[in-house]
Amino acid sequence: MPLINGMTLLLIYQLVGEVSVRLLELPVPGPVMGMVMLFLTLMIRGRLVKSVEPASSALLSHLSLLFVPAGVGLMVHFSRLGNEWLPIGVTLLLSTIITMAVTAWVMQWVSRRTVRREPNHD
Known part of the structure; x- marks a missing residue:
């Protein structure tokens, strides 16, 4: 269950980043804004949310798969x-x-x- 909670949290931050970029018409990708918001939240809290660690570890273990869309785009x-x-x-x-x-x-x-x-x- 922590993995699902962590993924949900990461996707919520990505969604909030995307929505804020579109509303404010910022020249930044939405996922990048979401990452910045997540980073600021974690800095303010001063600790890592327990459910984020399994989700981030799972994503990092399959990081090479995330380069496939970029290669296809090339x-x-x-x-x-x-x-x-x-x-x-x-x-x-x-x-x-x-x-x-x-x-x-x-x-x-x-x-x-x-x-x-x-x-x-x-």
Whole structure:
């Protein structure tokens, strides 16, 4: 029963995210908004709902199946990808470089803050 309760909770957050994105006309996918809402709820509560853990574990164990629709979408739009390969390639390259740079900067920033806060054990 916890698995069904957890899945229901995850789907409710996805539905609420979808509805709020449509009502507010936000340029964000509904499931992403639902995930943000779930994250904020869990942060405010300060603990994980017991039924979410079995549902999330079940979803993560079958994560590779969630890539099948994306692969099918690539095959459906293969000719379009061939026609627009240059802008797609440049975008992928630039976004990868920017992501790596921002990640490195954040990691350095966090490590500097962590070093300052650790007490000296000498």
